[in-house]
Amino acid sequence: MELICPAGTPSSLRAAVDAGADAIYCGFRNETNARNFPGLNFSPEELADGVAYAHRKGVKVLVAINTFPRAGAIELWRRAVGDALGAGADALILCDIGLMSYAAERYPAARLHVSVQAAAANADAIRFYMERFNAKRVVLPRVLSVSEIAAIVREAGCEVEVFVFGGLCVMAEGRCSLSSYATGLSPNMNGVCSPASHVAYEEKGGAVVSRLGDFTINKFGKEEPAAYPTLCKGRFRTEISTGYIFEDPVSLDAATLLPSLRKAGVTALKIEGRQRSRAYIENVVRSFREALAALENEQPISERMLEAISEGQSNTLGAYRKTWR
């Protein structure tokens, strides 16, 4: 299985390559990219340099153009397609069917991957992308169990990429409106979930209160691990109880499921975190490279290696094991 690793900066890209990635995914410094955060991402020139560095070391570069174009502004997204291919990208990760249609027609030799943002979660949907746009791979949404993934691999006949580490969304990606509700900006259209422009932290007597727009998201006690200020991971008081009513602040870590994912026919393993530092990227990539080596040598895979750098400092297998069912 290939190891697909994030990069938010040229320096992170080099760190991921050197740590053992098989491919890097990254994006441009604008709203065509679902990680459109301040100080992050690549100019076309930086991307070309990054691709050259990766290719020298036998590593591929995939460019995520994974937001939905705004009406009347399609040119920005189309230019991103041309710029990515011009820089030597090995594949484009797209979610919008209009943009996918444009890329397939204008650049028929380009390799297209269906982004997790497209939320293609069944064989029929995936086959549509394959047949209409010649898509070669689908990145599955993080809502499927391992047995459901195995069924999709069997039925769709498409390369399948799944997330194995990093932040989780409670919704099917591309269909969440919580950030829009709270701030007017969303990852799907603007590339930012719970944008930093609307985030405030306040420390009071050792406790930290996090706010997003007009909402108080959480209050962390003195020794309590903190989490991102997203509505989905907020702690709320209801008539029944006080707690995380949507989702606990934990990160996905599916390292121990690598044998099952391989058996299911998964082609590639994806690490989330383009917004994280090169220290995070190097450590997670190195850890999963070791896990893959252990898998290959039929040795046990280490557990809970990355809790210290995980959101809430704890991990979950997420939907891969739907224990709530």
Next chain:
Amino acid sequence: MTISHTPAGAFPPLITLALRPLPLLPLQLFLSAVLRRILGQHPRMFERLGPYAGRSYGLAPSDLPFAFVLHTASTAPTITVVRSLPPGLDARISGPFSALIGMANGNYDGDALFFSRTIVVEGDIEAVLALRNAVDDADLNILHEGAALLGPLRQFGEILLTRRKSRPAPDGGEGPSRSDRSVRSWN
């Protein structure tokens, strides 16, 4: 470069106490020289700040009796040593000195330090993210740059400063490499 899996260590209170009466001017001159040296080697570092260039950041080591104000004007960034942070800054980042310096050096992940409550960030969070990402991309080694200015005392300075850093992760050496057998060509 490795991230520690343990929280960054703090200076003992005795050292903090001993540093309190010292004048700030020598440190100010030294840090300004370090910043000039870093900018000389990474002249485009603050380009990543984009619209956030010109913001002012307060950096407050919780285990030292002074703090720093970083002005990121694109033409001439400056760093100033102060006894305590003044009001009116765009953003403030506080935590143990080793955490702040380790984050700038790329040894620690800023989000992980936030999750573990090792650092506290306040103010304009967009500006904080922009600075964090700009510095992370520059691939700095601030301790090395600072020690390089010490001349004959360089080795002593590096030892003194680096011993404050937490131990590296157990897998600090070269990790396993890609298995070429597992990578298929797409063409």
